[in-house]
Amino acid sequence: MIDQLLDQRYKVLQILGAGGFGRTYIAQDLKQPSKPKCVIKQLQPQGVDDPTLSDASRDNRWDMAHKFFEKEAETLEVLGNHDQIPRLLAYFEEEQEFYLVQEFIDGHPLSSELIQGQPWSETQAIALLKDILTILEFVHGKNVIHRDIKPDNIIRRKRDNKLVLVDFGAVKQVRGQMMTNSGAFGWTVSIGTEGYRPPEQAAGRPRLNSDLYALGMIAIQALTGINAFDLRLSYSDPNTDEIHWQDKVTNVSPGLIEFLTKMLRQNWRDRYESATAALQALESLTASPPENNYQPTVVPTAVATQLPVTTPPPAPVAGTEVAPAAQPTQQPTQATTASKTASKPLPLKPIGLAVAGILALALVGGGVRSLMSSSGDSNQAVSNSTVNSEVQSDNELISSGDRILIPNEGLDNQKFQELKESGVAAMAKKDYVTAYKNFNQALTIRRNAPETLIYLNNAEIGDKKSYTLAAVVPIKDGKDPGRALEMLRGFAQAQKEVNENGGINGVPLKLAIVNDYDNKEKATEVAENLVDDSNIIGVMGHHITGVTEEVAPIYQQGNLVLITPISVVDELTDGSNPYLFRMNRANIAKGADELADYMVKNWQRRKVAIFYNQELDYTREMKDAFKGELFNEGEVVGEFDISKKSFNAYTGLQTAKANGAEVILLLPSLSTLDNAWDVLRIKNQSPDEFGDLKVLGDIATLYRLDTLKKGRDTEDMVLAVAWRRDPSDTQGFSQSSGKLWGAVNWVTAMSYDSARAFIAAIEQSDNPTRESIQKALVAPNFQTNGASGIITFKNNDVIPDIQMVTVKKMPSIEASESKTGYDFVPVEGGFSSF
Structure with missing residues (x-):
């Protein structure tokens, strides 16, 4: 040279x-x-x-x-x-x-x-x-x-x-x-x-x-x-x-x-x-x-x-x-917010453009509508309220009990459905005694019904003074509300526990369920409704990171804290929004490092094919982080986008093997789980061709009950996860959730922790406001008990440890924690994790 x-x-x-x-x-x-x-x-x-x-x-x-x-x-x-x-x-x-x-x-x-x-x-x-x-x-x-x-x-x-x-x-x-x-x-x-x-x-x-x-x-x-x-x-x-x-x-x-x-x-x-x-x-x-x-x-x-x-x-x-603009502890005024967001960052990288888009949205929102709604100053203390009837009557995507948002929560049982519908009708008439009776009877028929349990808890409160949190979940059109139900279980469990123990400083907790459809336009609509309702003092939820990024500036303008339970995209909480918190920042880099390390050191294998969803930020980031961690120690011999309509699991596996793959890494999204199952099913059914392939799984999507239900195909798959159920916890979340729902996963656990964080923040003031909640959460001494132990925020994130688990067959269905015959078990011994 x-x-x-x-x-x-x-x-x-x-x-x-x-x-x-x-x-x-x-x-x-x-x-x-x-x-x-x-x-x-x-x-x-x-x-x-x-x-x-x-x-x-x-x-x-x-x-x-x-x-x-x-x-x-x-x-x-x-x-x-x-x-x-x-x-x-x-x-x-x-x-x-x-x-x-x-x-x-x-x-x-x-x-x-x-x-x-x-x-x-x-x-x-x-x-x-x-x-x-x-x-x-x-x-x-x-x-x-x-x-x-x-x-x-x-x-x-x-x-x-x-x-x-x-x-x-x-x-x-x-x-x-x-x-x-x-x-x-x-x-x-x-x-x-x-x-x-x-x-x-x-x-x-x-x-x-x-x-x-x-x-x-x-x-x-x-x-x-x-x-x-x-x-x-x-x-x-x-x-x-x-x-x-x-x-x-x-x-x-x-x-x-x-x-x-x-x-x-x-x-x-x-x-x-x-x-x-x-x-x-x-x-x-x-x-x-x-x-x-x-x-x-x-x-x-x-x-x-x-x-x-x-x-x-x-x-x-x-x-x-x-750079995200440096944020002071206190909330800036509308004028200072506008001046900060008006300065557009240089387009250095895609994440920078995303930040620019968020800030631009905040500015546009500030021009169209005031920081607070006509309902009054956000510093106003929470007053006695009913069931947020104003918001419910204006928006069919929000309900504290006067309408059903998950229509198929119990469609397989006609009696359950009739009782639930009767309870909702009574709630709409503010006949809380009848509503409580119907919801309670419905739950004796079907216990695993978190929407119904939330409505029961709200009916018990009735017109009494309460603190109201919004629980935003992706119900969509009700066809596949699995993720919504997982989230609502955690929210409902925390609500039930705190109210049974006398409420928050004597005041019960009410939840408003919100359907954002996993859609930015719908999410923006409901976010504006929540900001405008002075009864809402905090928001838990949103499922997809892109949706959360879209609406976070709206909540910030309204001084309304948003705690998102399950987003794992690293740059979401970048410090630019002091009202945005994340309950489970599953460290993608650390998870990728653990998976790559396990493949190379434990399995002594170096060639891997990755099956992922190109359409989802998380799976792309996980793939790139894994490749970066693997670096000189191994080689990615194939990448297969399982979100494509043309994806063929058998062809993908054949190509991977022809390229020398010894391991496959599965990084699916919820929408591509069926294709992931196809990959594992074909691998299991063709042992002569693919039986020697080891399987690694992602840090979020595959840690679920469905993976154990597919145990014949998923057995011995190794995952890096951010939370594991502890059956030895006889007094806390694990045992309570088991009694309520029968089975629970990390999504429910993190949703529970989101509610627990809000409860602890509200407890710190006799006259809680949106701003006092935010200040309590960012305080250096803030902590509370959650599903996995002590909850503390560091730079608006809770960063859990990554732990390696594998799918193992148990001696019998009865012996498995999941009652599927399979459990998630730590790779180096220890207790069952599901």
Whole structure:
């Protein structure tokens, strides 16, 4: 590669670094009179030459990559307008590879100035902080997060001694995006350097002030003379994870210690909201700011430049990212909300566009309707109410008992259906005594009827004062309400338990069931109704992440907390909406890592075929994360979209085997379960052809009773799951749910936990409002008991552990917890999990 001419202009002088997907060079621009040096970053997009694709598909994939790369270059060009960020000089394509040409920075990295055991003075540290904060103020103003601030990415420029922030990661960004072979752009959840990376960034949800954490760590490393990784490893509080560094410095003012302590808070909400806020606080520390002309004591003789592209980690990584606007703890006013959402983020990546769409929706909603409905101020305390008759009469998708939303909950039993219908008719007339009697009799016939149980609980409340939560589920047209029933079981169980124990501070809990049809238009309609009804103080539910993303800004405008129980798409709770919480952020990256690790280490197998639903965000992300985790340890030999009408399970298995597959990974959605069952059925019925294939399953969809009912075909399949039923829990959720419903899965458990979180938040005030509930949930000391133990939110998420289970045949049907003859069992022993 040395001396090679790129774009008929740039002569390669030196290879700075190389990884699996790109290289970085120092080159010479031969078309400039002085033939100056420049830095060239090169990337070959992945998947554009896939031989299994048609020419049209490959052309389409290349067009997508081309457009994406152009947008990345545009962003780098804007950032390069700052004097202390390398300028983008050019970008070009050559032989289906992308190239960025950037300014060469003659200087040395800050890492050469940070010497172990040689602390800096306060003056030197403040100079560093001001210099970089000034750059970050500009960068964040463009709605970009650097995401990898560390000493090696800060260059002290030789000609003027200024600090230059480098390596904004555009090549890494595009590389991560082009990793997928599905035609869709993939993304990863975490980049950055250990020691400088804050927890929310490690979890895949970086914020603007994630960069402030990294800068604060560099300053503390400078002041203490202790390496950042050692600070993190040796001085972290085991309970809070806060780093206790303050006693490791001498001759440092209390003001600077306080400033850096805030920069380094583990919870992003406790840090400075922005680089501007941090810079203002730093300026106030001294009336005479130190000069930015610090000369390092040790200057290495070798000249350095931008950090080379290094060999990538097992998972592809992203670089620059559209940043969610930093949110204060309190709810912004309508004016401030509008001003924040009016600024459109740069289109750096598909997730950024999604965020932009959400913010745009929030702005449009704010223009069409006020933040609160005519029903009054959202701070108004909950008053005595009936059964939300105003909302029910206006919208047939919402009911607290005056209409049936799940028509086939008991169609197989005529008497049950008659009693339920009589109860609903009585509720509509506000004859709560008759309604209660009919619902109660219906439940003696069919206990596994959560809609009926909710209506029974509401009938018992009648006209008494109550707190009302909305339970939004995907009933659709009632043909297949399986997921809706799973969710309602959890909501109903929590309602029953709290009311039997005297309510919430003596006030019973009422539930309004809402059908969003798994449809964005319907969901928007019901969200607006719920916001406009002052009786509703919280919302649980929505099933599909795309629907939740669509309606979340509506709830935010109405100061109405939404807790979604079962969404597992990583970027949903990105910090931009303080009223959006997630009960089960099943860590896709961790689940993918566990599955890949199990395949390679436990099964000693390396070739896998993936059967997934291309139409669903979760399954695409799970597929891409698995591929990223597998990386050099294995190989994906085939991808099969089971959502296609043309999908044929037998042909798919044949192709997978012909390609050398040893394992199949199933990533279905609810709508494609039948095709997943076909794959397993054909595998089981053709042992000579496919019997040696091992089976891995996803972290959500397959952890259900139906999988056990198909036990003959699903036996020995291994899943990575975020919740397991504990039969040894004789007093809590598991036993209660077993008595109520007979069988329960993770969806019911997480729905139960959503209600438990609301109950605990409401309990903290004698006069609860929508805003007080949100403040209670984000409080650092918030916790309550749930299906799996203690519920605590971290950055608006509950992140469960991933556990590996397998489908095992039990000695008899009676001996199985599921009463199917099969159970989910931990792969390394332990109790049954269903």
